[in-house]
Amino acid sequence: MPKQRLEAFSDGVFAIVITLLILDVRIPPTGGGSFGALLLILPQLAAFVLSFVIVGVYWVAHHMMLHFVRAVDRPLLWANLLLLLTVVLIPVPTAWLGQHLASPAAITAYGASLSCTNAAGCLVWRLGTRRHGAEAGRLEGYVRFVTWVHAAPILVYAAGAALAFAAPYASLLLYAAVPTFFILPNRVLDTRLRAAMAADAAPAHGH
Amino acid sequence: MPKQRLEAFSDGVFAIVITLLILDVRIPPTGGGSFGALLLILPQLAAFVLSFVIVGVYWVAHHMMLHFVRAVDRPLLWANLLLLLTVVLIPVPTAWLGQHLASPAAITAYGASLSCTNAAGCLVWRLGTRRHGAEAGRLEGYVRFVTWVHAAPILVYAAGAALAFAAPYASLLLYAAVPTFFILPNRVLDTRLRAAMAADAAPAHGH
Amino acid sequence: MPKQRLEAFSDGVFAIVITLLILDVRIPPTGGGSFGALLLILPQLAAFVLSFVIVGVYWVAHHMMLHFVRAVDRPLLWANLLLLLTVVLIPVPTAWLGQHLASPAAITAYGASLSCTNAAGCLVWRLGTRRHGAEAGRLEGYVRFVTWVHAAPILVYAAGAALAFAAPYASLLLYAAVPTFFILPNRVLDTRLRAAMAADAAPAHGH
Amino acid sequence: MPKQRLEAFSDGVFAIVITLLILDVRIPPTGGGSFGALLLILPQLAAFVLSFVIVGVYWVAHHMMLHFVRAVDRPLLWANLLLLLTVVLIPVPTAWLGQHLASPAAITAYGASLSCTNAAGCLVWRLGTRRHGAEAGRLEGYVRFVTWVHAAPILVYAAGAALAFAAPYASLLLYAAVPTFFILPNRVLDTRLRAAMAADAAPAHGH
Numbered sequence: 001m002p003k004q005r006l007e008a009f010s011d012g013v014f015a016i017v018i019t020l021l022i023l024d025v026r027i028p029p030t031g032g033g034s035f036g037a038l039l040l041i042l043p044q045l046a047a048f049v050l051s052f053v054i055v056g057v058y059w060v061a062h063h064m065m066l067h068f069v070r071a072v073d074r075p076l077l078w079a080n081l082l083l084l085l086t087v088v089l090i091p092v093p094t095a096w097l098g099q100h101l102a103s104p105a106a107i108t109a110y111g112a113s114l115s116c117t118n119a120a121g122c123l124v125w126r127l128g129t130r131r132h133g134a135e136a137g138r139l140e141g142y143v144r145f146v147t148w149v150h151a152a153p154i155l156v157y158a159a160g161a162a163l164a165f166a167a168p169y170a171s172l173l174l175y176a177a178v179p180t181f182f183i184l185p186n187r188v189l190d191t192r193l194r195a196a197m198a199a200d201a202a203p204a205h206g207h
Numbered sequence: 208m209p210k211q212r213l214e215a216f217s218d219g220v221f222a223i224v225i226t227l228l229i230l231d232v233r234i235p236p237t238g239g240g241s242f243g244a245l246l247l248i249l250p251q252l253a254a255f256v257l258s259f260v261i262v263g264v265y266w267v268a269h270h271m272m273l274h275f276v277r278a279v280d281r282p283l284l285w286a287n288l289l290l291l292l293t294v295v296l297i298p299v300p301t302a303w304l305g306q307h308l309a310s311p312a313a314i315t316a317y318g319a320s321l322s323c324t325n326a327a328g329c330l331v332w333r334l335g336t337r338r339h340g341a342e343a344g345r346l347e348g349y350v351r352f353v354t355w356v357h358a359a360p361i362l363v364y365a366a367g368a369a370l371a372f373a374a375p376y377a378s379l380l381l382y383a384a385v386p387t388f389f390i391l392p393n394r395v396l397d398t399r400l401r402a403a404m405a406a407d408a409a410p411a412h413g414h
Numbered sequence: 415m416p417k418q419r420l421e422a423f424s425d426g427v428f429a430i431v432i433t434l435l436i437l438d439v440r441i442p443p444t445g446g447g448s449f450g451a452l453l454l455i456l457p458q459l460a461a462f463v464l465s466f467v468i469v470g471v472y473w474v475a476h477h478m479m480l481h482f483v484r485a486v487d488r489p490l491l492w493a494n495l496l497l498l499l500t501v502v503l504i505p506v507p508t509a510w511l512g513q514h515l516a517s518p519a520a521i522t523a524y525g526a527s528l529s530c531t532n533a534a535g536c537l538v539w540r541l542g543t544r545r546h547g548a549e550a551g552r553l554e555g556y557v558r559f560v561t562w563v564h565a566a567p568i569l570v571y572a573a574g575a576a577l578a579f580a581a582p583y584a585s586l587l588l589y590a591a592v593p594t595f596f597i598l599p600n601r602v603l604d605t606r607l608r609a610a611m612a613a614d615a616a617p618a619h620g621h
Numbered sequence: 622m623p624k625q626r627l628e629a630f631s632d633g634v635f636a637i638v639i640t641l642l643i644l645d646v647r648i649p650p651t652g653g654g655s656f657g658a659l660l661l662i663l664p665q666l667a668a669f670v671l672s673f674v675i676v677g678v679y680w681v682a683h684h685m686m687l688h689f690v691r692a693v694d695r696p697l698l699w700a701n702l703l704l705l706l707t708v709v710l711i712p713v714p715t716a717w718l719g720q721h722l723a724s725p726a727a728i729t730a731y732g733a734s735l736s737c738t739n740a741a742g743c744l745v746w747r748l749g750t751r752r753h754g755a756e757a758g759r760l761e762g763y764v765r766f767v768t769w770v771h772a773a774p775i776l777v778y779a780a781g782a783a784l785a786f787a788a789p790y791a792s793l794l795l796y797a798a799v800p801t802f803f804i805l806p807n808r809v810l811d812t813r814l815r816a817a818m819a820a821d822a823a824p825a826h827g828h
Contacts, residue, residue, distance in 0.1 A: 001681070001684055005628075005632070005684065007212075008215070008629070008632060009632050009635070009636055009680070011212070011215060011216050011219065012219060012632065012633060012636035012637075013636050013639065013640055014216070015216055015219035015220050015223060016219075016223055016636060016637055016640040016641075017640055018220065018291070018295065019220055019223040019224055019227065019295050020223075020227075020640065020641075020643075020644070021295070022227075022295050022296065022298055022299060023227070023230070023298075023644070024647075025296075025299050026231075026299065026302055027299070027302070027303045027306075029306060031303075032307075033303075033306070033307030033310030033312055033313055034310070034312050035312040035315075035316075037303070037312070038312070038316060041299070049292070052292050052295065053288075053292075056285075056288045056291075059216070060208070060284065063208055063212065074806065074811075077681065078677075078804050081674075081677045084639070084677075085670070085673050085674075088639065088640050088642070088643050088673065089643065091643055092643060092646050092647065092648070092662070095647055095648070096648045096652075096654075096658070099648075099650060099654070100653075100654030103654030103655070105654055105655050105656040105658070105659070106654055108656075109656075109659060183285050185281065190281075214419075215422070218419070218422060218423050218426065219426060221423070222423055222426035222427050222430060223426075223430055225427065225498070225502065226427055226430040226431055226434065226502050227430075227434075228502070229434075229502050229503065229505055229506065230434070230437070232503075232506050233438075233506065233509055234506070234509070234510045234513075236513060239514075240510075240513070240514030240517030240519055240520055241517070241519050242519040242522075242523075244510070244519070245519070245523060248506070256499070259499050259502065260495075260499075263492075263495045263498075266423070267415070267491065270415055270419065390492050392488065397488075421626075422629070425626070425629060425630050425633065426633060428630070429630055429633035429634050429637060430633075430637055432634065432705070432709065433634055433637040433638055433641065433709050434637075434641075435709070436641075436709050436710065436712055436713065437641070437644070437712075439710075439713050440645075440713065440716055441713070441716070441717045441720075443720060445717075446721075447717075447720070447721030447724030447726055447727055448724070448726050449726040449729075449730075451717070451726070452726070452730060455713070463706070466706050466709065467702075467706075470699075470702045470705075473630070474622070474698065477622055477626065597699050599695065604695075
């Protein structure tokens with residue numbers, strides 16, 4: 001399978017998931033037509049925005065991972081489908097969270113769901129950047145760095161889940177800190193990425 | 208991220224949103240099988256057509272904005288996701304409007320939602336057309352013009368919301384005037400666009 | 415707007431509509447887990463298959479129309495969006511038909527909806543094949559022929575609607591005859607298409 | 622129709638179907654906000670994961686089939702739409718299975734639905750690889766082999782349906798064995814595929 005078709009298919013799934021999230025945000029027919037009805041969907045809106053931003057960050061991360069992939073072999077193909085499976089699952093805990101924004105169970109399930117995506121992301125990254133000889137050496141540090149960047153949020157989600165039983169809203173803020181970290185300008189990430197791209201581009205490689 | 212992939216992802220989201228709008232237009236199972244049941248969905252149909260046309264205009268505007276973008280940097284990437292977030296939100300007030308076509312609250316929420324999209328559009332436009340030196344000078348007037356074109360509908364939506372409490376249907380007509388303005392042949396817009404494209408194309412730039 | 419992007423966007427909408435049709439085919443939670451529950455969705459399945467095939471034929475027709483389009487100007491762009499609007503509407507009468515398969519009202523509404531798509535198709539075709547001078551002459555006969563091919567089903571749908579009050583199932587068979595006509599091998603259509611393509615390809619034209 | 626556009630449209634439908642599957646997995650509003658609510662969706666989750674993986678395998682198989690297609694003629698075009706029709710249907714038995722995981726009727730319907738997809742896949746494969754003269758000879762063995770690979774799961778699904786009345790969960794495991802077979806490293810499949818690709822690539826052919 002050419003890398004380009006895998007990217008296009010993955011982009012399609014990301015675009016559909018990010019848009020389907022809104023299907024769970026609806027003012028109920030019994031809500032009436034006054035401004036008060038808007039209050040009914042505030043928790044759903046909050047859960048929607050959080051998941052939209054997080055899926056957006058995953059989409060950008062997926063693109064950056066695939067940039068370093070030379071060829072799509074079978075293990076990478078199925079690991080990528082596993083990653084997409086975890087992304088497609090995100091609307092389920094999002095909808096639950098939208099109904100019970102302060103429920104420790106919903107917050108924990110939400111964090112667990114995102115942790116699965118991050119774990120699958122690590123797998124895709126390791127399988128996609130297996131290289132041999134000098135090539136492997138040039139990227140080794142970056143591969144380890146990005147693995148860590150993908151794994152670290154799992155610790156944040158675990159901390160958020162533990163916190164959820166004491167202070168559920170603080171827990172949600174902790175979750176929101178993860179995409180914020182990736183969206184804000186970040187000198188360390190940028191420098192590392194640029195260096196790795198330069199190292200990787202040294203020998204011409206097919207796209 | 209190459210501009211082409213950002214466009215493809217954005218196009219995907221626009222296509223999904225414009226199609227999902229129809230999910231809220233359904234003759235209820237209790238509506239029966241006679242022609243009278245069609246009357247039940249007239250308000251939903253009106254809200255659907257209005258939003259379909261508006262999202263279509265946003266899609267064309269998005270394409271024209273990205274035409275002038277040279278490279279996708281981080282700020283533009285996240286501003287574009289913010290724009291998509293506001294587009295994905297449009298089905299929510301549309302569905303509410305479909306249930307309460309004459310409700311001032313629903314009309315105001317609808318206008319506020321569209322205003323967010325226009326504001327995000329201004330941001331994408333300003334971030335996407337930052338240039339340096341002579342390049343910046345050549346497009347300066349056009350950049351200011353398009354910013355104004357994106358900002359002006361916000362005033363119309365505000366006027367529509369104010370009017371909604373007195374004459375809700377006049378308010379909806381005012382909203383509908385915005386996409387109509389962009390769809391009808393428009394000598395000013397066309398002349399400006401062509402001049403800017405010519406100015407921009409002077410030095411060869413990758414697409 | 416380049417023709418290619420218009421095609422990709424339209425293809426996206428066609429793909430989403432053709433898939434969303436299935437959302438209205440669901441065994442209700444009260445249907446139970448025995449084979450009898452399958453009988454409950456037979457009318458929905460029939461309506462789904464009919465609409466799936468019809469939208470598939472529209473998709474192929476759209477592709478063939480765009481093949482002869484040289485450039486996308488504003489009128490064509492908005493006519494194409496109008497066509498997509500009528501395609502996006504198809505799930506509404508389909509869902510109604512799935513609930514009331516023998517209802518003359520539902521059958522008439524379904525035929526009326528498809529007629530709108532055919533009328534919009536005629537518009538897209540005429541706007542997309544406006545040519546000047548010798549070019550126009552070479553395709554003139556084919557343009558008129560295809561206009562007729564797009565318009566003729568409207569007569570069939572009108573006949574079907576009239577028949578619906580006497581024999582609703584015969585009416586549905588009449589509707590089904592339209593896509594069948596386009597799917598079955600058809601020497602007239604094929605010869606005409608090939609001749610037009612040859613005439614059109616004579617001078618090199620951009621894609 | 623160029624092969625590339627058929628692939629893009631098919632990919633779009635596959636991506637939408639694989640994502641829509643999740644719409645039937647939702648914790649009901651009456652489920653509450655405690656961990657117990659998660660138990661309510663376990664059968665739905667199981668059905669979702671099974672179908673996600675199966676549709677993923679179909680997507681990869683579709684790609685591999687189209688790799689050997691030289692040109693898209695009318696019969697192949699409609700056979701491919703038939704294949705997509707059966708893929709779009711998969712969410713219906715999946716949703717039913719999610720409600721009644723141990724129901725022999727739901728398990729049989731699910732297997733029957735997948736069998737239709739496999740049968741349509743055989744048709745696409747035979748129509749897509751019709752060749753003439755020496756070309757036909759070179760691929761003959763592979764064409765027969767892949768036909769068998771597509772047909773064999775139908776026997777498994779039939780066995781699963783028969784087993785469903787005695788041991789429904791064993792039946793589901795049997796279904797799950799089919800995608801597992803294609804996902805696990807498979808020396809026979811790989812060797813055959815590589816040999817066929819080499820034989821097919823001998824004369825340059827357009828893509």
